[in-house]
Amino acid sequence: xxxxxxxxxxxxxxxxxxxxxxxxxxxxxxxxxxxxxxxxxxxxxxxxxxxxxxxxxxxxxxxxxxxxxxxxxxxxxxxxxxxxxxxxxxxxxxxxxxxxxxxxxxxxxxxxxxxxxxxxxxxxxxxxxxxxxxxxxxxxxxxxxxxxxxxxxxxxxxxxxxxxxxxxxxxxxxxxxxxxxxxxxxxxxxxxxxxxxxxxxxxxxxxxxxxxxxxxxxxxxxxxxxxxxxxxxxxxxxxxxxxxxxxxxxxxxxxxxxxxxxxxxxxxxxxxxxxxxxxxxxxxxxxxxxxxxxxxxxxxxxxxxxxxxxxxxxxxxxxxxxxxxxxxxxxxxxxxxxxxxxxxxxxxxxxxxxxxxxxxxxxxxxxxxxxxxxxxxxxxxxxxxxxxxxxxxxxxxxxxxxxxxxxxxxxxxxxxxxxxxxxxxxxxxxxxxx
Amino acid sequence: xxxxxxxxxxxxxxxxxxxxxxxxxxxxxxxxxxxxxxxxxxxxxxxxxxxxxxxxxxxxxxxxxxxxxxxxxxxxxxxxxxxxxxxxxxxxxxxxxxxxxxxxxxxxxxxxxxxxxxxxxxxxxxxxxxxxxxxxxxxxxxxxxxxxxxxxxxxxxxxxxxxx
Numbered sequence: 001x002x003x004x005x006x007x008x009x010x011x012x013x014x015x016x017x018x019x020x021x022x023x024x025x026x027x028x029x030x031x032x033x034x035x036x037x038x039x040x041x042x043x044x045x046x047x048x049x050x051x052x053x054x055x056x057x058x059x060x061x062x063x064x065x066x067x068x069x070x071x072x073x074x075x076x077x078x079x080x081x082x083x084x085x086x087x088x089x090x091x092x093x094x095x096x097x098x099x100x101x102x103x104x105x106x107x108x109x110x111x112x113x114x115x116x117x118x119x120x121x122x123x124x125x126x127x128x129x130x131x132x133x134x135x136x137x138x139x140x141x142x143x144x145x146x147x148x149x150x151x152x153x154x155x156x157x158x159x160x161x162x163x164x165x166x167x168x169x170x171x172x173x174x175x176x177x178x179x180x181x182x183x184x185x186x187x188x189x190x191x192x193x194x195x196x197x198x199x200x201x202x203x204x205x206x207x208x209x210x211x212x213x214x215x216x217x218x219x220x221x222x223x224x225x226x227x228x229x230x231x232x233x234x235x236x237x238x239x240x241x242x243x244x245x246x247x248x249x250x251x252x253x254x255x256x257x258x259x260x261x262x263x264x265x266x267x268x269x270x271x272x273x274x275x276x277x278x279x280x281x282x283x284x285x286x287x288x289x290x291x292x293x294x295x296x297x298x299x300x301x302x303x304x305x306x307x308x309x310x311x312x313x314x315x316x317x318x319x320x321x322x323x324x325x326x327x328x329x330x331x332x333x334x335x336x337x338x339x340x341x342x343x344x345x346x347x348x349x350x351x352x353x354x355x356x357x358x359x360x361x362x363x364x365x366x367x368x369x370x371x372x373x374x375x376x377x378x379x380x381x382x383x384x385x386x387x388x389x390x391x392x393x394x395x396x397x398x399x400x401x402x403x404x405x406x407x408x409x410x411x412x413x414x415x416x417x418x419x420x421x422x423x424x425x426x427x428x429x430x431x432x433x434x
Numbered sequence: 435x436x437x438x439x440x441x442x443x444x445x446x447x448x449x450x451x452x453x454x455x456x457x458x459x460x461x462x463x464x465x466x467x468x469x470x471x472x473x474x475x476x477x478x479x480x481x482x483x484x485x486x487x488x489x490x491x492x493x494x495x496x497x498x499x500x501x502x503x504x505x506x507x508x509x510x511x512x513x514x515x516x517x518x519x520x521x522x523x524x525x526x527x528x529x530x531x532x533x534x535x536x537x538x539x540x541x542x543x544x545x546x547x548x549x550x551x552x553x554x555x556x557x558x559x560x561x562x563x564x565x566x567x568x569x570x571x572x573x574x575x576x577x578x579x580x581x582x583x584x585x586x587x588x589x590x591x592x593x594x595x596x597x598x
Contacts, residue, residue: 006564006576085453097519097558130451135466135503136559138572171451174463177503179557193461193487195500211453254521254562261563296520296558326562328521342523346557352500 006104007261010278014240014248016228017221018264021108027143029150032111038162040230044119045164047230049080052123056226058234060246065091065182065219066295066324067399068312075216077206078124084213088120088129089191089205092220093175093182095134096295097346098326101250101262102220106133106140109224110147111156114170116226118161121168124216128169132187135176144172179350183398184217186352197354198398221250221325241267245311249325253279256286256331268309275306275329286331290415294323296343297403299410320410336415337422340385340408341369347404358401361392365408372422382419386412435482437471445486457487461494465504473508502557510545510552512590514538515569518555521562526579530566531555533580537587550591 005022009015020026020035029037044052057072078086090113094102105113117129133141148170151157159167173191175181181190185199188210209215225247229237238246245267251274252262258280265274275281275288282288288303293310299320308314315322330339348362365388368381389405389412396402412419436442445464452459464483465475472479475498484491498504516522516531535541538551545552561567564576568583575586 094560095558098521098562099558100560100562100564103560128453134560135501136569136572139574169451171448173451173459174466176462176466176501178501190462191459192456193458193489193493193497195497211456211459213453252563254565255524260565292520326521328524328562330524334524338523339520342518342520346519349557 007259010259010261010263012273012278013264014266015264016237016240016248017105017112017224017250018108020112021104026108027110027147029111029147029154029156032109032115036227036231037111038115038156040227041115041118041122042162042164044122044230045166047122049123049125052119052230055230055234056123059225059229059237060234060241060244061222061225061229061237062245062312063219064221064225064249064325066096066297066321068322071218071222074206074218075120075123077204078126078214078216079207080123080125082214085128086124086126087210087213087215088117088124088126089184089187089210089215089217090117090129090131090220090223091182091184091187091217092131092133092137092140093187094137094220094324095179095182096297096324096326097343098252098254098292098295098328099324100252100254101325103137103140104250104262105220105224106137106144110144111151112227113220113224114147114151114157116223117170118157118166118168119226119230120216120218120223122166124214126216127167129171130191130210131170131172132181132191133172133174134181135174138174141172141174148172178352179346180352180398180400183400186398187217188215195352197352198396198400200397219324242309242311244313251278251310252326253329254326255292255329256282256334257329258283265310268311268314271306271308271310271327274310274327279329282329282331284331286333288329289332289334290330290336290339292326292328292330292407293320295326296328296346296407297321297399298323299406300339300414302414336411336418337369337373340411341366341373343407343411344369344404347400351400351404355396355398355401357392357395358404361388361401362404364388365404372419375422377419377422379423382412382416435472435478437468441467441471449486458489458493459487461487461489461497462501465494465498466501469504475504475506508545508549511550512570513552513554514587515554515556515559517557517559517561517565517567517569519558521558522566525565527566530568530578530580530583534568534583537584551587 061071062068181196186196190196205215344366348366353359389408392401392405484494518527540553568575
């Protein structure tokens with residue numbers, strides 16, 4: 001029986017990581033083995049660890065969790081000859097608003113990710129991995145536990161994997177509700193049984209990560225891309241995208257579109273084509289107003305900024321980010337004051353409180369935006385919002401403070417008219433902030 | 435405290451998954467799995483997890499306040515979580531949450547007197563492309579309309595609780 005997909009695929013997709021989605025029993029190891037599964041692992045077993053890392057570098061794969069750091073380079077930072085055990089941690093704490101792709105990669109093709117993890121194990125000489133899944137995804141924790149058990153029972157995890165003499169153990173680990181734990185050092189603290197508080201870097205996790213040992217941390221999608229890279233070659237993967245932006249990625253399109261869904265598109269795919277062709281355009285023929293290009297931490301784009309190819313460098317050039325692939329489309333009826341408030345309510349709720357600029361900044365920004373939305377906005381609030389946000393930038397241990405500040409700065413800057421409209425439309429009552 | 439054989443088996447596996455001397459790593463997963471059986475993170479549960487993970491009870495206690503899914507008071511048999519974060523908001527999540535409040539007669543993090551339902555306005559739970567989304571306990575529901583919400587609740591409401 002074919003698996004029912006969350007959304008209809010688009011003919012404009014380039015399906016590499018998602019090529020098995022929709023196959024009958026796509027999550028089973030047998031289906032995986034019958035469809036190119038573990039060819040890459042066997043090939044990697046014959047390669048030198050340095051060659052594996054080189055191949056990943058050649059692929060121009062960049063971290064799919066949000067930061068877009070070159071994956072091969074990250075792998076090369078792990079001291080594989082260290083006498084300490086090396087660990088692999090898989091970030092499945094998918095929590096960035098707008099992002100819902102790692103769910104599908106685990107649900108439909110768990111063994112692809114497992115194979116990617118094993119290849120990373122060969123590359124950095126690691127024999128243990130921990131799959132950190134957000135607590136809300138309990139069905140996926142159970143699902144991955146079953147996939148892992150199946151892999152053990154058929155010799156694709158545990159001792160002497162597929163007869164190659166390589167050993168690897170993989171475990172699931174449940175989170176319990178905390179956006180902050182998607183940040184890699186906070187995730188490590190959480191994995192160690194503590195509150196998820198970010199750590200000072202350096203040392204980076206590659207040197208001292210989980211339990212003070214060298215640790216390789218990557219996102220689910222990053223690991224899921226590895227088998228295709230090793231199987232077909234890094235150059236072939238790189239060629240799917242644009243220079244320094246290799247391959248495809250799962251783009252999660254949500255908001256005001258006719259066909260919201262998760263679509264696998266090559267890096268450099270035109271953003272407007274994604275909105276109007278892949279996702280079927282905006283309902284009711286309404287005009288585009290704004291786009292969150294890669295999760296709510298990214299500065300928003302105005303409609304006239306969206307005629308761009310979606311790659312990390314283009315987005316960086318126009319002052320935003322490709323982030324985690326969560327693309328939120330907003331039509332002309334969208335009230336940007338409400339958008340800014342909802343984004344800030346999220347960050348104020350999720351700030352772990354460790355760094356004062358983030359803890360206080362997000363709280364005050366939320367209060368000012370709430371007052372504005374309630375009709376008590378003042379002329380000076382618009383510049384105050386921008387000023388407060390800019391004071392948070394770069395002044396915190398982790399990126400949550402920046403993640404809260406950046407979209408806010410972009411909204412008050414690019415959509416000032418929405419704030420002005422509120423000021424002129426409403427009498428300004430004296431309000432007390434609570 | 436003892437748990438169900440399934441949970442005991444899970445815990446036994448969990449405690450040997452982490453490196454030697456690192457049983458503390460099991461604290462968060464153990465709390466959330468046990469909470470599902472016990473109904474809440476009770477003081478007894480904190481002591482039990484501390485004993486099993488070989489840490490001080492305070493080291494377990496301080497974790498409880500941090501994670502939003504851990505709770506010291508029991509929630510409803512059906513914990514209804516409505517997402518109003520940005521993608522859901524654009525697709526009617528805020529209105530759906532208001533509808534849920536009326537339907538269940540509950541506010542944020544409140545539980546019905548009969549313990550059947552509790553309601554929570556939640557942050558993004560990873561269903562953005564299928565918004566608006568609701569999660570009841572651990573079951574996802576996508577593209578939920580107010581009518582479908584009513585059907586979901588009425589389907590669960592077998593104890594004859596009076597819906598508002």
